[in-house]
Amino acid sequence: MLDLLSLEIPSVKIVRPARHGDDRGFFSETYNKRALHDCGIDIDFVQDNHAFSSEKGTIRGLHFQIPPFSQAKLVRVVRGSILDVAVDLRVGSPTFGRHVSAVISAKDWNQILVPIGFAHGLLTLEPDTEVLYKVSDYFSPEHDKGVLWNDPDLGIDWRIDEHTAMVSEKDRRQPRLKDLPGVFRYEGAEAP
Numbered sequence: 001m002l003d004l005l006s007l008e009i010p011s012v013k014i015v016r017p018a019r020h021g022d023d024r025g026f027f028s029e030t031y032n033k034r035a036l037h038d039c040g041i042d043i044d045f046v047q048d049n050h051a052f053s054s055e056k057g058t059i060r061g062l063h064f065q066i067p068p069f070s071q072a073k074l075v076r077v078v079r080g081s082i083l084d085v086a087v088d089l090r091v092g093s094p095t096f097g098r099h100v101s102a103v104i105s106a107k108d109w110n111q112i113l114v115p116i117g118f119a120h121g122l123l124t125l126e127p128d129t130e131v132l133y134k135v136s137d138y139f140s141p142e143h144d145k146g147v148l149w150n151d152p153d154l155g156i157d158w159r160i161d162e163h164t165a166m167v168s169e170k171d172r173r174q175p176r177l178k179d180l181p182g183v184f185r186y187e188g189a190e191a192p
C-alpha cells in the first residue's frame with residue numbers, strides 16, 4: 001500500500017509507502033513493483049545506490065544519463081533529510097528548464113520518483129544523511145552528464161549560502177542549461 005502524489009510537474013511524484021509500527025520498531029515495503037503498477041507506474045529498476053554525506057550542506061548533482069542509458073530514479077532517505085530537485089530537460093515540454101523540489105526525509109518516510117528526462121540533484125539538510133535510490137538503467141560513465149547546480153537560468157532556491165555548499169569538483173564544472181544539447185524529447189504525456 002502506498003500514497004502517490006504528483007508535484008507541479010506531474011510526472012515527478014512523491015511516493016509514501018505504508019509504515020507498520022509496533023513495539024519493536026516498524027516494517028515497511030519500501031519498493032513494491034505491483035503497487036506502483038497499480039498506480040500506473042511501470043519502471044524496471046536494475047540498480048540500487050546508496051550515498052552517504054557526512055556534512056549538512058552537501059550538494060550532489062544535477063545529474064542525468066543520456067540515452068541509451070537514461071535513468072528514472074526512486075529516491076529515499078534512511079537517515080537525515082534532503083532537499084531533492086528535479087529539472088525538466090525534455091525538449092518541447094511546457095515546463096522545460098523548470099524544476100520541482102521536495103524535502104525527502106527519514107522522518108517523513110517519503111520518496112521521490114524522478115522520471116527519465118530530468119536532471120536530478122540533492123542538498124543534505126542534516127549531517128550524516130544517507131540516501132538510497134533505485135535507477136532504471138546501469139551506471140555508464142560515458143553517458144553520465146550534468147548541469148550546473150546553481151545555473152542562474154534554473155533559478156533553484158537551494159536555501160543555502162552558495163559559498164558554503166560542499167560540491168564535488170566534477171559538479172563545479174558542469175555546463176549551464178543553455179549550453180546543453182537537447183537529448184530528451186517531451187512525449188506529450190505526463191507519464192514516467
Ligand SMILES: Cc1cn([C@H]2C[C@H](O)[C@@H](COP(=O)(O)OP(=O)(O)O[C@H]3O[C@@H](C)C(=O)[C@@H](O)[C@H]3O)O2)c(=O)[nH]c1=O
Nearest residue numbers: 049051060061062063064073120121122138139168170
Ligand atoms: C552514480 C554512480 C557513480 N559511481 C562511481 C563513480 C565515482 O567514482 C563515484 C562517485 O560518483 P559521483 O560523484 O557521480 O556520485 P554522485 O555525485 O553521488 O552522483 C549521483 O548524484 C545524484 C544526484 C544522482 O542523481 C545519481 O544518479 C548520481 O549521479 O561513484 C558508480 O560506480 N556507480 C554509479 O551508479
